[in-house]
């Protein structure tokens with residue numbers, strides 16, 4: 625199931641109409657096996673939950689889940705990401721924290737495709753965002769994984785943070801995402817106030833995910 629989700633998130637997840645058509649055809653058949661051209665084969669009692677998952681993809685029924693993606697050089701943005709995830713958890717929504725240094729873009733899509741909400745964290749780097757954050761946003765854009773979803777931007781800066789926030793906002797606009805007005809940005813290391821604000825943002829995202837997720 626994990627492999628199927630990863631495959632679909634990266635290949636078919638953004639083509640719900642094609643999936644719906646295929647499912648309509650499939651519903652007329654007594655299916656014994658599903659042998660995909662490439663990917664996992666299915667038979668017997670594994671088929672019903674598989675079709676259910678395909679149907680979730682096709683109908684864009686996102687889970688009550690928030691995916692928080694970030695990169696960080698000295699750990700400040702990372703600590704805020706963890707605090708945010710605690711805020712999400714406190715609402716009862718699911719949360720996935722993705723350290724982009726340790727996660728492939730394929731896995732980013734896997735975590736993001738069924739999430740109702742998202743967050744992107746990046747410290748300021750050379751007057752823009754971290755390259756891994758830029759590439760994750762770009763990858764999600766191509767797969768339409770952020771379209772119509774609510775998210776927040778956060779991250780540390782050293783001396784001038786505005787260009788980073790502007791670039792992230794612009795990049796997310798191109799994804800047709802709804803980015804929260806509040807841009808959570810602070811100078812250098814996090815303090816208790818920043819951690820508390822990150823937690824609050826997590827609570828907000830968690831509540832939204834509970835509202836729109838299925």
Ligand SMILES: Cc1cc2nc3c(=O)[nH]c(=O)nc-3n(C[C@H](O)[C@H](O)[C@H](O)COP(=O)(O)O)c2cc1C
Nearest residue numbers: 697698699700701747748750751780782783784812
């Ligand atoms: C190579 C490099 C480039 C940086 N460029 C900027 C910049 O353009 N603007 C800025 O305000 N801070 C800049 N900083 C400072 C970082 O944004 C700051 O140290 C931040 O707290 C790092 O957050 P982190 O702990 O999440 O990595 C830069 C730092 C490094 C190491």
